[in-house]
Each structure stands twice: as C-alpha cells, then as structure tokens.
Amino acid sequence: MQKSHNLKYIAFIIPALVYVSALSIFPAALSVYRSFLTPGGSYTFSNYSALLHYGLEKALIDTLLVSIGALILQLFLALFIAMIMVKPFKGNRIFSSLVIIPYGISTVVSAFIFSMIFSAVGGYANSFIVDLGFRPIDWVATSSSSLSVVVIADYWKNTPLVALILFSGLSGLSPSMYEAAKADGAGAFRRFFSITLPNLAPIMAIALLIRGVSEFNIFALPLVIIGYNPPLITTLIYEFYQTSSTTIYYSYAASTILLFIIMGYASIVLWKGGAKTYER
Amino acid sequence: MNVSSSWKSNLPLYIGAVILSIIFFYPLYVLILITFVPAPLNNLSPYPPQFPPGFTFYNIIQAYSALNLTGPVVRSFYVAMMVGGLSLALGIPAAYGLNRIGVRMANKFIIFFFLINMMPGIVVAIPISVEFLKLGLSNIYGVALAQELVVLPLSIFIILGGFRALPKDLENQARVDGANLPTTMYRILIPMNRSAILVAFLISWMTSWDEFTYAVIISPVRSTFPVQLYNYVTRAVSFEASAFALTFTIPVIIVAVVLQKYLKSQSFTGGLSS
Structure with missing residues (x-):
C-alpha cells in the first residue's frame, strides 16, 4: 500500500529527473565515449597522447594552483567576514550589504573590472604602486602573476557566497557555549580554536565542496582576464573546441580528465567531512 | 544580545569591518571611475588617478549610441x-x-x-x-x-x-x-x-x-x-x-x-x- 502510494508521487519527480539526466549524464557519457574516437570513427588513444603534447600537465598544475590559492583566500577571509557579520554592532547591515554586492555582479563584468585594474598600462593597481614609489609591474608577463590576478578576481566574486554559508553556520552556534567557556576562563583565541572551528567544520566542508568544484571549473574569469595565456584546463578545452572539428576530439579527452578529477575530489570531500552533514 | 558593546570595546571589530568594506568596494569604485571619468584622463593615461579628475556622461552616451x-x-x-x-x-x-x-x-x-x-x-x-x-x-x-x-x-x-x-x-x-x-x-x-x-x-x-x-x-x-x-x-x-x-x-x-x-x-x- 505504502509502496504504490509512493510510486504515484515519484511520477511528479520524473520530469525533472529525466531533464537533468538527459542534459548532463547523457552528454558527459557522450564526451567520454568520443574521447576514444578519431574524427573518422575508429577507436584510438591518440587524443590523450596529443593532449600531453599540447601542455595538459601545465594546464592541470596551473588550475590546481588557482583552485588552492582561491580556496584558501576565500575560506580565510569569509570566516573573518562571517565573524563580523554575526556580531551585533551599529552599521552591521551596511557592512553585510556591501560585502554581498560582488556576488550579484555578473562574472564577465567582474572579470572586466579586474582586467582594468591589473592592465600593464593604464591599470589602477600600477598607478597605486607608482604612487607609493615602486616600479610598475607587468601583470600578464609571467604565468604566476597572471594566475594571481585570476585568484584575486575570483576571491572578490565568490567570497560573499562562502561568507554567507559560514554565517549561517556561525549563527547556529549557541551563545551559552561561549558564555560557559568564558566563565571557565577561556580567552578569545582559545574559544575560537576550541569552539568555533570544530563546530563549524561540517559547514566548512560543504563550502569547500561547493567552491572547490566550481574553482576547478573556473572558466569565464581566466578567459576574459588572461585569455589562453597560460591556459587553464577549461580554457584549454574551449580552445580545442573552437579550433577545428578535429581538435574537438582533444577537448573531449581533456573533458574526460576534468570530469574524473571533479568526481574524485567530490568523493574525497564527501567521504572525509561532508557525508554526515549531507545525510542529516 | 550584548548590551555593553560600547564603541570602544568594538574598535577592532570596526577596524576590520572598515578594511574589508574598502577591499570589497574598491573594484566597484573602479568600474564607476571608468564609466564617469573622461577616457583621456583615465585609462588612456599610463597611470590613471585614484580620485576622479573630471566627470562626463560621454562614455554612457557613446555606449548606447555606438x-x-x-x-x-x-x-x-x-x-x-x-x-x-x-x-x-x-x-x-x-x-x-x-x-x-x-x-x-x-x-x-x-x-x-x-x-x-x-x-x-x-x-x-x-x-x-x-x-x-x-x-x-x-x-x-x-x-x-x-x-x-x-x-x-x-x-x-x-x-x-x-x-x-x-x-x-x-x-x-x-x-x-x-x-x-x-x-x-x-x-x-x-x-x-x-x-x-x-x-x-x-x-x-x-x-x-x-x-x-x-x-x-x-x-x-x-x-x-x-x-x-x-x-x-x-x-x-x-x-x-x-x-x-x-x-x-x-x-x-x-x-x-x-x-x-x-x-x-x-x-x-x-x-x-x-
């Protein structure tokens, strides 16, 4: 009785399930399958070996550097912001609204802003550096400085989201815990490391999961700010896709690699930290 | 919640809030500068000034017409x-x-x-x-x-x-x-x-x-x-x-x-x- 009852309601979910599967699982499977094909249609591994020739390793390492850099910067600053947001002080609302704004700004617009700040000639970062009496920096000259610009732009755009997630976690902690710790003589640092951090860990895992995955998929920001120089894994895929109907098979191969990295990352985070929270 | 949160005890909090606000507002400020400052004084100069040296609607008009x-x-x-x-x-x-x-x-x-x-x-x-x-x-x-x-x-x-x-x-x-x-x-x-x-x-x-x-x-x-x-x-x-x-x-x-x-x-x- 209960079973058949459930089946009737599952019918309401089916359209959404079919839609999502048709537009994500099916294309992803297609991508994996085609990564082993030549344009003529025979099976091959040559797409993968060609990728090594076109600098897949460097693109992967650069993507990893950007992801880790952005994640650390975001988590650290978002924690700071969230801790200010939960404090009741005059001007709290203004501060919260101001810090949320970048999240509402289109990715392409924010990429454009940062390309104006960090352009070698006529950039605002350089005019600030020159005002201070230092020599201007050519931001796009080396791959490490280009990647730093992407990290900074990404942190500006996405820290608000992480801050909101951490804020919801912080406001769930009961004040009595802190009062008890205070009464027992725990200082501010002790309270932070023994109460705030451990209690925030599950929600930090969620933030890490959500942001880590999107960090690895970062596409619009590097494309607008630094183009293909140096390429990240996503811009490399896009370049192959655009070049010709032959190189699109390289982009299938690179896509497959990206897909497996993301799946690996997601399962590690879910397994290590997020599983408990997700099951709740 | 905390009634005794006076101005002085909150000073580090305010300093943190102000610094973070500036960091988060600055890129938006740059967008406003680029939009409203005449281009020759701005991005076309090698080191554009941080404070607006002039004001114009020309860029916006140009954008909508061109x-x-x-x-x-x-x-x-x-x-x-x-x-x-x-x-x-x-x-x-x-x-x-x-x-x-x-x-x-x-x-x-x-x-x-x-x-x-x-x-x-x-x-x-x-x-x-x-x-x-x-x-x-x-x-x-x-x-x-x-x-x-x-x-x-x-x-x-x-x-x-x-x-x-x-x-x-x-x-x-x-x-x-x-x-x-x-x-x-x-x-x-x-x-x-x-x-x-x-x-x-x-x-x-x-x-x-x-x-x-x-x-x-x-x-x-x-x-x-x-x-x-x-x-x-x-x-x-x-x-x-x-x-x-x-x-x-x-x-x-x-x-x-x-x-x-x-x-x-x-x-x-x-x-x-x-």
Whole structure:
C-alpha cells in the first residue's frame, strides 16, 4: 500500500529527473565515449597522447594552483567576514550589504573590472604602486602573476557566497557555549580554536565542496582576464573546441580528465567531512 | 544580545569591518571611475588617478549610441524569463512529489540532483552544443534549456523547503472537500508557497542573467548580454563596454540586496530540516 502510494508521487519527480539526466549524464557519457574516437570513427588513444603534447600537465598544475590559492583566500577571509557579520554592532547591515554586492555582479563584468585594474598600462593597481614609489609591474608577463590576478578576481566574486554559508553556520552556534567557556576562563583565541572551528567544520566542508568544484571549473574569469595565456584546463578545452572539428576530439579527452578529477575530489570531500552533514 | 558593546570595546571589530568594506568596494569604485571619468584622463593615461579628475556622461552616451547592446540585453531578458519559468514548471511538481514520499527517500533524490549539479559546465556544454546544432537549437532557446540544468536542483530544494513548512493536513482537507489535485495545486498549495516559489524564480533569473559558459559555447553569435560584453571587451572598446556594464549592474545589485533580506528568513535550509 505504502509502496504504490509512493510510486504515484515519484511520477511528479520524473520530469525533472529525466531533464537533468538527459542534459548532463547523457552528454558527459557522450564526451567520454568520443574521447576514444578519431574524427573518422575508429577507436584510438591518440587524443590523450596529443593532449600531453599540447601542455595538459601545465594546464592541470596551473588550475590546481588557482583552485588552492582561491580556496584558501576565500575560506580565510569569509570566516573573518562571517565573524563580523554575526556580531551585533551599529552599521552591521551596511557592512553585510556591501560585502554581498560582488556576488550579484555578473562574472564577465567582474572579470572586466579586474582586467582594468591589473592592465600593464593604464591599470589602477600600477598607478597605486607608482604612487607609493615602486616600479610598475607587468601583470600578464609571467604565468604566476597572471594566475594571481585570476585568484584575486575570483576571491572578490565568490567570497560573499562562502561568507554567507559560514554565517549561517556561525549563527547556529549557541551563545551559552561561549558564555560557559568564558566563565571557565577561556580567552578569545582559545574559544575560537576550541569552539568555533570544530563546530563549524561540517559547514566548512560543504563550502569547500561547493567552491572547490566550481574553482576547478573556473572558466569565464581566466578567459576574459588572461585569455589562453597560460591556459587553464577549461580554457584549454574551449580552445580545442573552437579550433577545428578535429581538435574537438582533444577537448573531449581533456573533458574526460576534468570530469574524473571533479568526481574524485567530490568523493574525497564527501567521504572525509561532508557525508554526515549531507545525510542529516 | 550584548548590551555593553560600547564603541570602544568594538574598535577592532570596526577596524576590520572598515578594511574589508574598502577591499570589497574598491573594484566597484573602479568600474564607476571608468564609466564617469573622461577616457583621456583615465585609462588612456599610463597611470590613471585614484580620485576622479573630471566627470562626463560621454562614455554612457557613446555606449548606447555606438554599441549594439540592446539586442543582447533583450535576449538575456527572454532567456532569464524562460529559465525562471522552466524552473517553476519542472521544480514545483518535483518539489511536491519529494514532499510526499517521505524525508529519507526525498533526501536521496536531493543528493542525486546536487551531485548532477557538480558536473563541470564546460564538459557538459560541448557535447550538448554539438547535439543542439543538429536539432537547430544553437540559439537562445538552446541556451535557456542548458542553463536550466544549473538552476533546477537549487530551485527544487528551495520550493521543497516551502512545501515542508506548510501544515501536513492542508492538502488532505482540500481533497476531502472534493477538490481534485490540479485544483488543490492552483488554489491552495501554490498560493500558500508563493514566497519560496518567488525566491526560486528570482535566483534562477539572476543565475541565467549571469551565466556565461553555456551561452558562449551553445550560441556564440546573437547571444546573451555576457557573451556580447565578452566580445566587446576582447575587441578593446572598454569605456563603452564598462558604461554599459555599470548601467546593467545597478538593477542586479538592487535585486541581490533585496534577495539577501529574503534569504535570511527564507527556507534555504528548510529543505533539509525534517
């Protein structure tokens, strides 16, 4: 009785399930399958070996550097912001609204802003550096400085989201815990490391999961700010896709690699930290 | 909460808040500078000044008269409306079903939806674009269909949170009184859940307005506003582009700030609470 009852309601979910599967699982499977094909249609591994020739390793390492850099910067600053947001002080609302704004700004617009700040000639970062009496920096000259610009732009755009997630976690902690710790003589640092951090860990895992995955998929920001120089894994895929109907098979191969990295990352985070929270 | 939080004891807090505010506001300030300062005093000088040396509307006027951006904005608007509409058309039934099948099973479906959501956009977009080309969908309709993928899980989650907050007997009572399921949906369940539905629609709308990856891959020509802006930026007509970007950023900022008020009290977590 209960079973058949459930089946009737599952019918309401089916359209959404079919839609999502048709537009994500099916294309992803297609991508994996085609990564082993030549344009003529025979099976091959040559797409993968060609990728090594076109600098897949460097693109992967650069993507990893950007992801880790952005994640650390975001988590650290978002924690700071969230801790200010939960404090009741005059001007709290203004501060919260101001810090949320970048999240509402289109990715392409924010990429454009940062390309104006960090352009070698006529950039605002350089005019600030020159005002201070230092020599201007050519931001796009080396791959490490280009990647730093992407990290900074990404942190500006996405820290608000992480801050909101951490804020919801912080406001769930009961004040009595802190009062008890205070009464027992725990200082501010002790309270932070023994109460705030451990209690925030599950929600930090969620933030890490959500942001880590999107960090690895970062596409619009590097494309607008630094183009293909140096390429990240996503811009490399896009370049192959655009070049010709032959190189699109390289982009299938690179896509497959990206897909497996993301799946690996997601399962590690879910397994290590997020599983408990997700099951709740 | 803390009554004794006087100005002095909060000093480090204020210093932190002010520094962070400056860091977060500065890029926006730069956008305003580029838009309203005459270009020769600004980006065309090697080291543009941090404070406005002059003021002009020329850049904005130039942007509206010289660049063909109204078309892309209208298309973006249509796409965002379609994505928001699809979110409701697929999301309301799905959320209704999930609300009825029991929490444990529903959570399994939700986890599935969110795992699907983690699929890298570019990995999915390229095969979709190849298939859509065959189907004649390499246009804004195809973009809307693909963007829906990004917003649907969150929409279902938010609407489900709203349904779970309604009293359980509501639907049964309506059915006992003789209303059939469609009537119950239209007359009772949807109106009573309208704030969650509105939030789901607005979030879908804003996500679509911002979305770039699917748009540029599926429909690189005659596409949405972000794609057109990208084309102008790479062709280095930046003052006009920035003037345009600013005028279309202001409404989005307002929507975001309004939405943030809703979100705090709204059922973002309601979908998981049992």
